Amino acid sequence: MKKPEVPDFLKNIRVVLARPSHPGNIGSAARAMKTMGLSRLYLVEPKTFPSPEADTLASGAVDLLQHAVVVNTLAEALSDVTVACALTSRRRELTTPLSTPRQTTPELVARARDGEQVALVFGNETFGLSIDEVEQCNRLVTIPGNPEYFSLNLAMAVQVMTYELFSHTGVDVDYLRAEAESATRDEVEGFCGHLDQTLADIGYYERRNGERLMRRLRTLFNRAHLLREEIDILRGFLKQVQRVAHRDDGRRQQ
Amino acid sequence: MKKPEVPDFLKNIRVVLARPSHPGNIGSAARAMKTMGLSRLYLVEPKTFPSPEADTLASGAVDLLQHAVVVNTLAEALSDVTVACALTSRRRELTTPLSTPRQTTPELVARARDGEQVALVFGNETFGLSIDEVEQCNRLVTIPGNPEYFSLNLAMAVQVMTYELFSHTGVDVDYLRAEAESATRDEVEGFCGHLDQTLADIGYYERRNGERLMRRLRTLFNRAHLLREEIDILRGFLKQVQRVAHRDDGRRQQ
Structure with a gap:
């Protein structure tokens, strides 16, 4: 600018x-x-x-x-x-x-x-x-x-x-201002879906009210005005968590 | 205050x-x-x-x-x-x-x-x-x-x-802020009426469009946010003008 x-x-x-x-x-x-x-x-x-x-x-x-x-x-x-x-x-x-x-x-x-x-x-x-x-x-x-x-x-x-x-x-x-692209609603929702899946994958929801927890987390990430780049970083982190979780599953199945 | x-x-x-x-x-x-x-x-x-x-x-x-x-x-x-x-x-x-x-x-x-x-x-x-x-x-x-x-x-x-x-x-x-009492609408109007009368008394309206002049003056004094004390000073001035004008009249009549 x-x-x-x-x-x-x-x-x-x-x-x-x-x-x-x-x-x-x-x-x-x-x-x-x-x-x-x-x-x-x-x-x-x-x-x-x-x-x-x-x-x-x-x-x-x-x-x-x-x-x-x-x-x-x-x-x-x-x-x-x-x-x-x-x-x-x-x-x-x-x-x-x-x-x-x-x-x-x-x-x-x-x-x-x-x-x-x-x-x-x-x-x-x-x-x-x-x-x-x-x-x-x-x-x-x-x-x-x-x-x-x-x-x-x-x-x-x-x-x-x-x-x-x-x-x-x-x-x-x-x-x-630093140039930074805000994430769209769809991108934030995509991330929240990914987070939800990951929490399920690692067994975080067991004995917990998953719906309520996810509502709190969604509110937090909506408030934070996420940037596109931040979503990329967070989704990379989730992918790695899922990878580690599935490796564990594999081990247990052996 | x-x-x-x-x-x-x-x-x-x-x-x-x-x-x-x-x-x-x-x-x-x-x-x-x-x-x-x-x-x-x-x-x-x-x-x-x-x-x-x-x-x-x-x-x-x-x-x-x-x-x-x-x-x-x-x-x-x-x-x-x-x-x-x-x-x-x-x-x-x-x-x-x-x-x-x-x-x-x-x-x-x-x-x-x-x-x-x-x-x-x-x-x-x-x-x-x-x-x-x-x-x-x-x-x-x-x-x-x-x-x-x-x-x-x-x-x-x-x-x-x-x-x-x-x-x-x-x-x-x-x-x-200095303590000062704003004049009310009635007080401003009273002053404008006095001014109008004074202008008539001294012959200022002769060969002039008195109504238009008075409208301009009224606008000016409304814009100025007159204080009560200022109205007192201005009316004192008008009274003196009228006094002088009538003295003149008296002389002319002698």
């Missing part, structure tokens, strides 16, 4: 880091974005940028840092944006709608597909987003988590939010 | 790090776990543990490191486990079922709720899980992402997987 492609509309979704203090976090955020198919990074007043530390932590995502747009105000980063999501974990006395990444993402994906520009806005590591920054956004997004210890760092928050976005693109992991 | 509690059954879900090389990753993984309400960490043959670097990166999650169970083999970490998920991003020639975190999680949550022990197994930072380690698990889990750059680091993978788990616990972010 061919590797799927990253959908083109993800270009319409940018990550905006407002006043990040630690260059390492900028690098880690770039790496997190790229793993989830995003490429456009905006930096509002970064304390230190560019920096070797950011490059190191970006790993294979240095290209995102090279193309990052550095601006002086959040307003500049959002000028052509229609939906800006403020990522926040604090209770805010604001009536902007608050939702989780999972609730928000379908709308973001739909708008990006339609060609609108969408922004995910993350605040400073220590102070988060200021009230002024939040008011420039039209959505509040809160990642659900442990109410007693909500200490997601900046790059982790970027990772979770972009993972959520990517999971709504429809690009799945099928291409990583 | 009261803070919700972390559900007790999350105690039945452990994170197992197999042969982690970098103590910093152990600390970051512990922090990621705690943000998502998990507490039980197993370490199989960690290269360096305990270590000050792990403690630093764990931040407020040092308690997880203090209670971490260090074992020599993956088998020990899994002995009482019924479902062990191997987190992997490589194509494997294995017929173990492969699924995404979102597909797998409902089953994991259901089993943990029933008291079964569940494990999330993560491999070494460089080599991932060995074939032998994967074979000790009964699920393969792959985080979906950019097929051309899938470079999620260890702690990021722990964060995404535990976020996915937490999102299925039903603990939401409602307690962070």
Whole structure:
């Protein structure tokens, strides 16, 4: 199966880091974005940028840092944006709608597909987003988590939010599945018949409720979603059991 | 609204790090776990543990490191486990079922709720899980992402997987919502009537299709999900407009 492609509309979704203090976090955020198919990074007043530390932590995502747009105000980063999501974990006395990444993402994906520009806005590591920054956004997004210890760092928050976005693109992991042919109902039944015969051949049913036992075994093998290849292996095993059993019969008859 | 509690059954879900090389990753993984309400960490043959670097990166999650169970083999970490998920991003020639975190999680949550022990197994930072380690698990889990750059680091993978788990616990972010009372249909209608009257008062409808304009405005205000408080502000504004308009009328009549 061919590797799927990253959908083109993800270009319409940018990550905006407002006043990040630690260059390492900028690098880690770039790496997190790229793993989830995003490429456009905006930096509002970064304390230190560019920096070797950011490059190191970006790993294979240095290209995102090279193309990052550095601006002086959040307003500049959002000028052509229609939906800006403020990522926040604090209770805010604001009536902007608050939702989780999972609730928000379908709308973001739909708008990006339609060609609108969408922004995910993350605040400073220590102070988060200021009230002024939040008011420039039209959505509040809160990642659900442990109410007693909500200490997601900046790059982790970027990772979770972009993972959520990517999971709504429809690009799945099928291409990583091993190719394996499921057995058909007839093949499973053929195997169960063979098993039944073998159990009879070796005298396993003596003094036992054979019908009930076979029903249990049939349920087990139906649940297991047998593959064609596994049936071949199991039937080879049964054949060998029958061969040994019949050799025994021969000996006894001698 | 009261803070919700972390559900007790999350105690039945452990994170197992197999042969982690970098103590910093152990600390970051512990922090990621705690943000998502998990507490039980197993370490199989960690290269360096305990270590000050792990403690630093764990931040407020040092308690997880203090209670971490260090074992020599993956088998020990899994002995009482019924479902062990191997987190992997490589194509494997294995017929173990492969699924995404979102597909797998409902089953994991259901089993943990029933008291079964569940494990999330993560491999070494460089080599991932060995074939032998994967074979000790009964699920393969792959985080979906950019097929051309899938470079999620260890702690990021722990964060995404535990976020996915937490999102299925039903603990939401409602307690962070600002308290705000939505306006009822009657209140919105009352405001629209006031607006209509005001527009008439100030002569805005002259030479315009008033009915059509009012329909557009009504649609806008219905879509906006007005709050009671916002209606109060808007009606205060309309009253002032009417006052000014009538003062004008008065002047003209003088």
